Amino acid sequence: MSDGALQGTTVIELGHMVSAPYCAKLFADYGADVIKVEPPDGDIARRWGPFPGDQPHPEKSGLFFFLNTNKRGVTLDVTRTTGRDALLQLVRRADVLIENHRPREMREWGLDYASLSQANPDLVMISITPYGQTGPYSEWNGYDLNAFHLSAAGHRYCGRPGEPPLEHGTFAADFYGAVTAAAWGLAAVYGRRRAGGGQHVDVCCAEAIAATFVGGQNIGGYAQDGVFERRTGIGMPLGAPATILPCKDGHVWMLALEPGQWNGLARVMGNPEWTQLEMFQDMYVRAQNRDAIYPLIEQWTMEHGKWEIMEQCQANGCPVTAVFTVAEAAEHPHLRERGYIVDLEHSELGRIRDIGAPFKLPASPGGPRRPAPLLGEHNAEVYGTLLGLSTEDLARLRRDGVV
Amino acid sequence: MPTALPLQGVRVANFGWVWAGPVVGQTLGFLGAEVYKIESRARIDLTRMLPPFGEGVRDPDRSLSNHACWAGNGSVTLNLKKPEGQALARQLIATCDVVVENFGPGVMESLHLGYEDLRAVKPDVIMFSMPAAGLDGPLKDVRTYGLSLTSMTGLDSVTGYRGGPPVPVENAFSDPYNGIMGAFAILVALTYRDRTGTGQHVDYSQQEAVMQMVGPAFMDYAINGRIAGPIGNCHPLGVAAPHGVFPCAGEDRWISIAVLSEEEWQGLVAAMENPAWAQAPDFASPPARVRNIDGLHNRVAAWTRGFDDRDLARLLQHHGVAAAPVSNVADLLHDPHFRARGTFVEVQHPLGFRETIYGAYVKTSRTEVSVRTGPRIGQDNDFVFKELLGIPEERYRRLVQEQVIY
Numbered sequence: 008m009s010d011g012a013l014q015g016t017t018v019i020e021l022g023h024m025v026s027a028p029y030c031a032k033l034f035a036d037y038g039a040d041v042i043k044v045e046p047p048d049g050d051i052a053r054r055w056g057p058f059p060g061d062q063p064h065p066e067k068s069g070l071f072f073f074l075n076t077n078k079r080g081v082t083l084d085v086t087r088t089t090g091r092d093a094l095l096q097l098v099r100r101a102d103v104l105i106e107n108h109r110p111r112e113m114r115e116w117g118l119d120y121a122s123l124s125q126a127n128p129d130l131v132m133i134s135i136t137p138y139g140q141t142g143p144y145s146e147w148n149g150y151d152l153n154a155f156h157l158s159a160a161g162h163r164y165c166g167r168p169g170e171p172p173l174e175h176g177t178f179a180a181d182f183y184g185a186v187t188a189a190a191w192g193l194a195a196v197y198g199r200r201r202a203g204g205g206q207h208v209d210v211c212c213a214e215a216i217a218a219t220f221v222g223g224q225n226i227g228g229y230a231q232d233g234v235f236e237r238r239t240g241i242g243m244p245l246g247a248p249a250t251i252l253p254c255k256d257g258h259v260w261m262l263a264l265e266p267g268q269w270n271g272l273a274r275v276m277g278n279p280e281w282t283q284l285e286m287f288q289d290m291y292v293r294a295q296n297r298d299a300i301y302p303l304i305e306q307w308t309m310e311h312g313k314w315e316i317m318e319q320c321q322a323n324g325c326p327v328t329a330v331f332t333v334a335e336a337a338e339h340p341h342l343r344e345r346g347y348i349v350d351l352e353h354s355e356l357g358r359i360r361d362i363g364a365p366f367k368l369p370a371s372p373g374g375p376r377r378p379a380p381l382l383g384e385h386n387a388e389v390y391g392t393l394l395g396l397s398t399e400d401l402a403r404l405r406r407d408g409v410v
Numbered sequence: 411m412p413t414a415l416p417l418q419g420v421r422v423a424n425f426g427w428v429w430a431g432p433v434v435g436q437t438l439g440f441l442g443a444e445v446y447k448i449e450s451r452a453r454i455d456l457t458r459m460l461p462p463f464g465e466g467v468r469d470p471d472r473s474l475s476n477h478a479c480w481a482g483n484g485s486v487t488l489n490l491k492k493p494e495g496q497a498l499a500r501q502l503i504a505t506c507d508v509v510v511e512n513f514g515p516g517v518m519e520s521l522h523l524g525y526e527d528l529r530a531v532k533p534d535v536i537m538f539s540m541p542a543a544g545l546d547g548p549l550k551d552v553r554t555y556g557l558s559l560t561s562m563t564g565l566d567s568v569t570g571y572r573g574g575p576p577v578p579v580e581n582a583f584s585d586p587y588n589g590i591m592g593a594f595a596i597l598v599a600l601t602y603r604d605r606t607g608t609g610q611h612v613d614y615s616q617q618e619a620v621m622q623m624v625g626p627a628f629m630d631y632a633i634n635g636r637i638a639g640p641i642g643n644c645h646p647l648g649v650a651a652p653h654g655v656f657p658c659a660g661e662d663r664w665i666s667i668a669v670l671s672e673e674e675w676q677g678l679v680a681a682m683e684n685p686a687w688a689q690a691p692d693f694a695s696p697p698a699r700v701r702n703i704d705g706l707h708n709r710v711a712a713w714t715r716g717f718d719d720r721d722l723a724r725l726l727q728h729h730g731v732a733a734a735p736v737s738n739v740a741d742l743l744h745d746p747h748f749r750a751r752g753t754f755v756e757v758q759h760p761l762g763f764r765e766t767i768y769g770a771y772v773k774t775s776r777t778e779v780s781v782r783t784g785p786r787i788g789q790d791n792d793f794v795f796k797e798l799l800g801i802p803e804e805r806y807r808r809l810v811q812e813q814v815i816y
Contacts, residue, residue: 069629198416227474
């Protein structure tokens, strides 16, 4: 399908919403042949938007588009025997299957790892769910939000005391689980001969964040000393300045911890007298006096724009950055110059801007090249050419509502 | 049947420091790669000095958070300010498949460890560079911390209470995220190398990798020109209500509830024992519930407030509702789910103390993942310099004495 690094790797995606589709997109962006299998009424993300003018249309969801570039798309009702059989035929030709259904559903459909590995012992099956395949919550209903907060990431690190813990304003747990699954899953494919065959890779989105983000920084101390910390609403409670502050036209991430950084900030502010006060000479002491220092800095930031603040602070060795709005990120000259934002043509959406490759591989470039598939766009190609079904067989499956 | 780890035979020199770079090595190490972090006592990594310390003894080999985040990396010490240290680094790299670094652009070149230097000793080397904003472009030299890097992606601008200002995330979510995504990037490059014989220099911009998470809001801007602000715990596409975190009995106890389907709504109503307000036209359909989400959330919160978070999660799950306790740090160690999955493990550190780190946070049915303790500074010096590079004892002693191996 392409000349990318993963050319020759065939992936079947039985995914919906965000986690499995994004994981499969990572494979597709770098050259794998990804066949996305949707139920006859399509991936739920097709109904989530954002839609042009907020008018729902199954072929015009921006989220679906973003998550499914470079894939071929087929429809199949895997809950019916004929549908299951067709899926198993696809699986026999595949290296990887990526899915994000509840474990019980996969068992009921006869598509659990035991069944799939029987059809193809070399298959790497990647399951990405909020709670994972084992453990007391594995059969619970759950979404991104539930997984994120089960990880303690919000309770520990985001939100004001006394108010609800917060998630980042996106599908943070789904993305985190998807990336984790891509790394561990591709390792299983890469080392398949060494490891002795295929295997089941079980990613629990909550666990990935609980371990590598929250646990990494906190669990050793808690296990040893029995004390733990929680969110403060301030960027870095132990050092200052280290938080988001408002400015004339938005917000800046204000950071000046080391002496050189603090002196740089003072210089940019015109060395006001208060910066020389004893109570502001060390990042820890400044943090203890945060009620005094933040209003003083804010007085200055409110008189200046975010880009001016960022540029001058950076030039003075102080790592302050503007808090980019989504529009500012999308239009930033740096990302434009690096070719991060790409344009694609889609038969229903027209010309559309998309986020490009997550990383650059000069010898084997990746990133979105083809738009997300229309619902069932590649049915004839995949079932006819790949599986060798006759026109009559395919017509029969269509009549029965399986395809 | 062979039971080797999938990445056995892959050797990595990891110049990564602080958090993101070490996690790249850790991820590959869990899966069998032989990873050597290259560090120096001449400039001890600041995360080695983060408290708390094993048994309270302040020492760069005893930082508990550092160990959890670095476990799986080996360690060799080289003073890269000295030309002989750089030459030894190149000698080690000649035996490696992958080189990882997360300095700013140009730093490796200044140490004579740039891609061209590495290619000269290992033609098919995969060099993986992960600066904040990539290897080129107007912002390439931008200075950020892990916790503020997200400000350049749009992610911070949508994080906070709905209608309020951005609320900072108080640690570098993007560091382990980039560490794990970085391991994926390296595996893509290894796959390409094995097929074609060609290595490459991977340009991994942390800004670009993290901005992928902003995809949903980016598309609304691309399609409708709309600029999102903080959304609280609401569904990123605004299609679900209730969708939030609600108070429970006890200090700082909460539950997350996400209602996407009509069935789930009916389940929630049944769990609440069919309150009259739930039948009001304001809450009768998904669009009505989304429109009146604040009023809806207030009513749900009034109901959840009296419940124990775990009891309530079980009750709601019994009614088919996606609900889960909001963990705090202590819960991670005690929660029956994480215990059953063996998420955290207590290990004996070679220096004699017990420490709790995370183990295989992904379960693999065939591969038994390699879990190691945090590396002592220079723990692999003997093996790497004497056996791998064949340096005679006498020269080795001199290099240690002259603080080249240091």
